Amino acid sequence: MPHVVTQSCCSDASCVYACPVNCIHPTPDEPDFLTAEMLHIDPAACVDCGACVSACPVDAIVPQKKLTEPQVQYLQINADYYKEPHEDRSRIGGSATRPALARVTAAPRVDAKRGPLRVAIVGSGPAAMYAADELLTQPGVTVDVFDRLPVPHGLVRAGVAPDHQKTKQVARLYDTISEQAGFEYFLNVEVGRHVTHDELLAHHHAVIYAVGASRDRTLGVPGEDLPGSTSATDFVAWYNGHPDHADDRYDLSHRRAVIVGNGNVALDVARILTTDPDTLAGTDIAPYALEALRASRVEEVVIVARRGFAQSAFTVPEFAGLLDAPDVDVVVPADEAGLDPVSEGLAERGELDHAVTQKLRLLAKLTEPAEGRRRIVFRYLLSPTEIVGDDHVTGITFARNEIVVGDDGTVQVKATADTETIDAGLVLTSIGYRGVPIDGVPFDDSRGVVPNEDGRVLDAPGGAIAAGVYATGWIKRGPSGFIGTNKSCAQVTVRHLVDDFNAGLLARPTADAAALRNLVGQRQPAVIDRAGWQVIDAEERRRGAESGRVRVKITDEAELVALARTAEAPAVRNRTTLLRRKGPLVSS
Structure with missing residues (x-):
């Protein structure tokens, strides 16, 4: 019996790379991947091995015999996708006895002779975390993730509906990424207020902007400002406990x-x-x-x-x-x-x-x-x-x-x-949504994005490349795709960043990591680091367990900061204890 992709699919393609017979489509190297609403398993080609189940970060893949009544309809949705004319994708590049696998995009190799690479990422949602994941595959790379909110994970925490807990499980992957050596959070820190764009560049080889598209488009009709009229995004943030x-x-x-x-x-x-x-x-x-x-x-x-x-x-x-x-x-x-x-x-x-x-x-x-x-x-x-x-x-x-x-x-x-x-x-x-300008960063107001060429930021729309500045996610491409779409998007951006570093096009940092911590600490004493977030996360889960809930979100900034200050210096896992599979990181 085949396995079935159900409604909580995040489209990050981890299952695609885990499948030994290439029966899950579209794959990231196929033209319809970026526009597909979900991934589909071919019931005729599936060998029922279960590799995709283990790879899926949101538990969206279920064996046919275990489908619940509401999930049964996805068996037909998956099968119907393969009724449309297409090549026998499981044989492309392979043979009758050895089907080809989906092409894996190798992580870019950092030239160690140029010294350790330091990157700042602004934003902590899916686009940011997938970019950090790509960078941290290389030894010696350090990644500092900045977010103006005191808690990370962006729309996964504050946008995904509370009754879609399986989709929210992708946050476990982001926590695994953040546990790697070389990763640090600077939460409750706003770029343009507590630290400037130029200061980030002075302390890093490059800065990646992954801030999403946080502003709603307006109707532009009379009465739009009346009490009782607001954006759905704000309403979602309200019921999701956005501070x-x-x-x-x-x-x-x-x-x-x-x-x-x-x-x-x-x-x-x-x-x-x-x-x-x-x-x-x-x-x-x-x-x-x-x-x-x-x-x-x-x-x-x-x-x-x-x-x-x-x-x-x-x-x-x-x-x-x-x-x-x-x-x-x-x-x-x-x-x-x-x-x-x-x-x-x-x-x-x-x-x-x-x-x-x-x-x-x-x-x-x-x-x-x-x-x-x-x-x-x-x-x-x-x-x-x-x-x-x-x-x-x-x-x-x-x-x-x-x-x-x-x-x-x-x-x-x-x-x-x-x-x-x-x-x-x-x-x-x-x-619809559009990005918000960041002080000191080029912005294309007509499109609501940071102007860029495949993630390399331009100094103006249609202008020259701004050295050391990159973008990924919605601020790069506009509000399109799903959670997992940001993985492919981040891979492209990081590949260009590493190529530029290896080519000697990125300026060396003029200050070290300690100087950055001191600078941020002086400007924002309420900064929350990785250890602080771990304490907050544990406390929210503890309160949830006490009341029979997944977690109870803490929304008061002062309480979040106070909790974070109780954190002890974390014991960082050695990178040798992490194995990188063809999808997300997993513990050995």
Whole structure:
């Protein structure tokens, strides 16, 4: 029986490299890897060896015989991917008796003759940690990771929904990376405030920016600043215990909430708003958020998109998981669930995108909503024109759109004179993200990213390469891909950095590690290092165990700093006790 990739896939491709028969696709060297919504196991080629299960950092791969009822649908989702015409990928470069393996990208080799390499990484989320992992494969490399927050791991900690604990397990990999010799945290340190970009360069050969895209795009409509109107990202940060949002308050007294935008974040928020709080009680959701959800009167969440169903931004796994949420009905009006003319033509020719085909198949599973149950309603072809209310949101007005086909053959929408107002007490926007400029670092305001060529930062959009400055993750490529996509992205950036170091293009640091620690300590006495984070992590887990939860997040900065100061100097594991497999690091 084959193994099956389920909805918690992080797409970091560890399973791809572990598979002895190359039956998991797309692989990082295939063109559709960066756009794929998940990885898929070929049921005809799988030899049921289980190597992929051990390699997966988020426990997303399950043997067919152990699939739970909600997971059974992923057997078909995996199999359907291989029904589309493609080469027999398991034989490319191999033979009938020895299938080729996916091509492994070797870690770049640092020229030891040029001395030890020192790199600063700004940000501590997936992009940053994968970059650190690539660098620390080489002896003598040191990596200093800076984050303005007192806790690491970025969106894995503050963005992944609390009911997706398997996905959050990838943090265990990041902790393994941070345990290596040569790694240090400088948490609660803001670049541009406590230390400058130029000072980082003075203390390191290179600086990698991995700060993500933290600002939400706005609607630009009247009433957007009314109380009760905010971004879905802020709402997610609130229920995830982000220190910046622990004091936020949300009015959940109205029966309906509206989310503008229908990506995965919108689905997460809708699911959390309609889930029985008892099912969240054992997760790492912030205690104050759980209390607020217990008192919530929200019965219906409306998810609104300006285009049609075929252009839905959510992924197949997230949609499938939403449809299986217990005691919640999902509703899509029949007159808004059809395909546009372009998609209909593709469907007739058998060329409709695999993901859209799967979404249509899942849509066909919808049943009639039951009376008295909470519901999530998907609406299409609506563009917001105004958020209405006096001293608080009472609703949002939309213009009805119609599908038009552009001169280039693409699907576009055109607003009509018809309007519709949906009553709501909470309006959340989730229409995309953009990066935020960092003092002293070039920025492309039109794209919301640091200008770069494959990770080498430019001194201006279209300008020359800024020596010693690099980028990875969303601040490099824009808000695209998944957690594991950042691994391939980081590999490219680090390869260029090492090539530049080996070529003698990077200036030597003018100050040593001790000078850096002294400088940061003077500017920010509340800095938290790796040992401090380990104490915080242990305490959060201890509090969680006491209350039957995964962890209880600490959100007060003063308490976090006080805990960190109780840390003793850690015993650093020797690098010889770490083995690097074709995926993440594992202990020997």
